Amino acid sequence: MSSLEKIWRQAVLSEKITIGQAIHNLNEVSLKIILAVNEVGVLQGTISDGDIRRGLLKGLGLDSPIASVIRRNALVVPPELGRDLVKQLMMANKIWQIPVVDEKNHVIGLHLWDEIAVLSARPNLMVIMAGGRGIRMRPHTENFPKPLLNIAGRPMLEHIIERAKLEGFSRFTLSIGYLGHMIEAYFGNGENLGVQINYLREESPLGTAGALSLLELIPNAPFIVVNGDVITDIRYGELIDFHTRYNAVATMAVRMHEWQHPFGVVQTEGVEIIGFEEKPIVRSHINAGIYALDPTVLSVLAVGECCDMPILFERLQAKKQYTIAYPMHEPWLDVGRPDDLIAANNA
Numbered sequence: 001m002s003s004l005e006k007i008w009r010q011a012v013l014s015e016k017i018t019i020g021q022a023i024h025n026l027n028e029v030s031l032k033i034i035l036a037v038n039e040v041g042v043l044q045g046t047i048s049d050g051d052i053r054r055g056l057l058k059g060l061g062l063d064s065p066i067a068s069v070i071r072r073n074a075l076v077v078p079p080e081l082g083r084d085l086v087k088q089l090m091m092a093n094k095i096w097q098i099p100v101v102d103e104k105n106h107v108i109g110l111h112l113w114d115e116i117a118v119l120s121a122r123p124n125l126m127v128i129m130a131g132g133r134g135i136r137m138r139p140h141t142e143n144f145p146k147p148l149l150n151i152a153g154r155p156m157l158e159h160i161i162e163r164a165k166l167e168g169f170s171r172f173t174l175s176i177g178y179l180g181h182m183i184e185a186y187f188g189n190g191e192n193l194g195v196q197i198n199y200l201r202e203e204s205p206l207g208t209a210g211a212l213s214l215l216e217l218i219p220n221a222p223f224i225v226v227n228g229d230v231i232t233d234i235r236y237g238e239l240i241d242f243h244t245r246y247n248a249v250a251t252m253a254v255r256m257h258e259w260q261h262p263f264g265v266v267q268t269e270g271v272e273i274i275g276f277e278e279k280p281i282v283r284s285h286i287n288a289g290i291y292a293l294d295p296t297v298l299s300v301l302a303v304g305e306c307c308d309m310p311i312l313f314e315r316l317q318a319k320k321q322y323t324i325a326y327p328m329h330e331p332w333l334d335v336g337r338p339d340d341l342i343a344a345n346n347a
Contacts, residue, residue: 008110011035015044015070019055020062022047033097035107036070042105045070046097076101079108079245082238087116122168124240125219129211130157130228131177131202145179147228148186155186157228161193164224167237170195174228175211177202207308208289213301220295225309227289233330234290243292248324250297250316252309253290255328258283288328297321 010029013022015036022034026049034047047070055069076099077086086098090113100109130147147157161172172190176183176199190197200214208227222243224236234253243251259282267275291309300315301307313323 007031008035011110012037012041012107014039015067017066018062019052019060019064019066019069022052022066023062026052031097031110031112033110034066035099035110036066037107041107043074043076043099043101043107045072046074046099047071074099076105077111078102080242082235083116084235086111090116120168120237121170122237122240123171124169124221125171125173125223126164126169126236127173127175127200127212127215127223127225128157128160128228129175129208129225130183131175131180131205131211132228143179145176145182147183151231156231157183157187158193159231160226160228161187161190161195161197163233164236165193165195167235169224169236172196173198173200173215175200175202175206175214177205203304205306206304207306207311209309209312210301210305210307212293212298213303213305213307215298218295218298222292222294225291225293230289231333232288232290232328234288234328235330236290239290239292239326239328242326243294243324246324247322248292249294249321250313250323251292251326252313252323253288253328254285254325255288256283257286285325285327290328292326 007029008031011025011031011033012035013025015038025034026032032049036044036047038044047066051069051071055064060068075089075093075095077089079100079102090096090098090111096113098111099107100111102108128147130145132146148155150156151159157174164172172195174183174187174197180199180201184199187193187197200211202211202214206213209225212225222240224240226236239251239253261280261282263279265277265280266273267277287310289309297312297316300312300319316323
């Protein structure tokens with residue numbers, strides 16, 4: 001249990017306590033909020049210093065029950081709501097704490113302004129797969145590695161690192177292969193970017209997961225893996241938090257993709273026509289090329305073996321390991337073809 005969790009759990013009190021007991025808790029715990037629950041732990045509302053002061057001004061005493069000062073319509077959020085949206089809710093409603101509740105309205109966390117507003121350092125490793133030959137990007141990649149192709153005047157790989165750096169990530173490992181010496185010469189040890197960069201050198205192509213088998217030091221916490229040609233505003237820290245919250249061994253970021261059939265679809269049973277659908281829209285989740293992994297997944301990889309991420313997930317599922325999807329809605333572009341590079345530069 002984290003130190004923050006130990007603290008907020010002290011603020012979860014029975015709705016049957018007195019105002020005097022509430023004042024004592026507010027002074028002792030120093031969170032400036034009480035989370036009042038019923039006998040089965042369902043949140044009934046919150047109490048702040050201001051709520052108690054208003055109650056005392058109305059003539060309530062220290063022995064009065066807190067029921068009359070509970071804020072019954074307290075703003076709460078589900079666990080999957082992202083950091084930025086929580087911060088916006090706090091600012092819009094001028095509040096400094098928001099309880100996190102599950103689907104049964106049990107308290108499972110507490111967002112504090114001091115925690116939300118301050119960027120925390122992320123000790124988690126980020127591995128960026130930058131070893132591919134970029135065949136679909138030719139002629140741009142005939143003598144140049146795709147991750148160094150410029151978007152808005154900087155290599156796309158630098159955009160990925162800078163985006164993660166904004167969220168507190170500072171430890172990176174780049175998996176390099178095709179023209180990898182050019183990537184290594186450009187980034188070095190990461191000092192110029194204010195981060196730490198190490199390298200995995202693929203002697204032959206190892207796929208989108210196989211290079212992880214070359215890690216000499218096994219991470220001691222969940223880590224991020226991202227393809228080196230994915231430009232996105234995804235919150236990598238929130239992906240890690242989501243992965244940890246659900247106790248998954250592997251989490252895949254997915255995006256909703258819509259595709260409209262160019263023709264009217266005829267629905268049949270045998271030879272009988274039973275309906276029509278004019279140019280239907282098909283919606284499905286696609287792999288966004290971004291993952292959060294527990295270090296234990298490395299045990300299903302053989303050193304130097306080519307393996308793609310979908311195969312890694314299938315191996316984990318065959319072992320009855322818990323793998324989940326992280327639905328993302330942020331801007332995302334897989335720079336796989338020359339047209340994608342043009343689109344990225346025009347965005």
